[in-house]
Amino acid sequence: MSKIDAAALTADLIKCPSVTPVEGGALVLLEQLLSQASFACQRVDRGEVSNLFARWGDKGHAQTFGFNGHTDVVPVGDEAAWTKPPFGAIIEDGVMYGRGATDMKSGVAAFAAAAIDFVRETPPDGSIILAITGDEEADAIDGTTALLDYMDAQNEQMSVCLVGEPTCPNEMGEMMKIGRRGSLTAWFTFKGIQGHSAYPHRAKNPLPAMAQLMHMMASHELDQGTDHFDASTLAVVTMDTGNPATNVIPAECKSAVNIRFNDVHSGQSLIDWMQGLVDQVQQDTGVEIEMVSRVSGESFITPPGALSDLIAKAVTAETGLVPELSTSGGTSDARFVQHHCPVVEFGLVGKSMHQVDENVPVAQIHQLKEIYTRILRDYFS
Known part of the structure; x- marks a missing residue:
């Protein structure tokens, strides 16, 4: 079976107009794709918010790697100021344009593609959980918190979690987040x-x-x-x-x-x-x-150790850079995940997030998928 093209998946997700709290078809698309790869999927909708829980492998396995991310995006703003259609996923000179291109449909596409290809090619002795929300950009009341409530009720447990938010200020691989203010x-x-x-x-x-x-x-x-x-x-x-x-x-x-x-x-x-x-x-x-x-x-930190070392090693192997362990920036859904399991964030360069003509270099999407794939391979080895 052919591998999942993370850039093509990013484009498909951008074309879903999922401005918070509208689902826009993004989670429907991901659920279909993950189900075809033998992930057990469950919609965890609460209030006006749509969420998706997906697990590959046996429930309750001691080694369960989790990914967390969101498919909702901020409003377009002045659409006339955009030079490309906000939900068009137009590629020009190797750069893809569209709302959510950076924050963070590319991150979701990269970890979904990495997880699917990984379990198809080298089924691990363990489980992989994807917790994807449609409520990160707004109040975040019924998003990742709803997914974590569902997991608690179902005795689902991530051993560790990687949040795929953009973390690099200028260059791919230069920074990861081990906590937040x-x-x-x-x-x-x-x-x-x-x-x-x-x-x-x-x-x-x-x-x-x-x-x-x-x-x-x-x-x-x-x-x-x-x-x-x-x-x-x-x-x-x-x-x-x-x-x-x-x-x-x-x-x-x-x-x-x-x-x-x-x-x-x-x-x-x-x-x-x-x-x-x-x-x-x-x-x-x-x-x-x-x-x-x-x-x-509240502020939190995942102390430097096995999880941050695992991610840093994979980032260095794929980019040549040793990522800085940072707590800078605003809040993210990692603030909720940290009550469930150790959590670290790593993702793309975030310079254009929330801006007019938000964009991502296509090569970075592929590179991010390779980083996530290496992380999975190293974790389960």
Whole structure:
């Protein structure tokens, strides 16, 4: 039987308009392909989200290698700004264009193709699990978390997992992710008393309270970094009043901050710190402040060891580069997988992800498949 062309599969997936949470035909395509290769497939849909669980080999085997990825993509944006059809998978000068070309239909295609060819050519003494979600780019509530809930209920267990997100900043093979920073967003509402700007003593202006609190947060050094993490960061992401009149002191204003934090902190410790500042500013100004917060994920790390060594060895063999072990970047579904088993991320160069004319060199897709194939061969050997 002929091998699976990972680039052709990428093109087929790009042509599925799977903007979160629309399935778009991508998981249907993968389920058909994997079923033909004797993978036991199960749709694990929850809410509006479609997910696919696929396993080759006996359930509960001590050696079970897992892949995780997503077929959903971010919206196209201004379609008129694209020079190629966003869902056309057009190839020009060896480069494939389309939404999801980098993030991350090429990664899913590469590990699906590697897994299928591997079990057909050299059936391993073990199992391979593919956990593919349609809800990574949005709230990620009913995506990989639903797959992991399903696996727990069915006593399905991955020994280790590789998430196929783009991880390389500029050159294929230069970086892998062994952890991620946590992410926390907090929204603040400042409530004063509206009045005439010529008579400020008759009003209670919430704006100075907002400015004071945002300055206290933004100017504070959270930490200086740790062995595996850069320093945590806090960014003020919005400050709004909605007040068009210069002779009116508004009754209310709003702001928000986003914190990317390392393993010095937990989401709760940062919430407690912010609440302390809120209490202080309320006392100083008399302005009522409400805070609502959401932790998208805690920081985590898979300590360097057998899994990272396995992946690094395969990357070096195929690219000639020794990948840096990094925890940089935003969040990924690895934050959920890390509660299930050791997890590492490795994938393509991510420079064009989420951009207009998102693209991937076709040669990189084939190279990524070879890396994943080598990882499987080395793991099961």
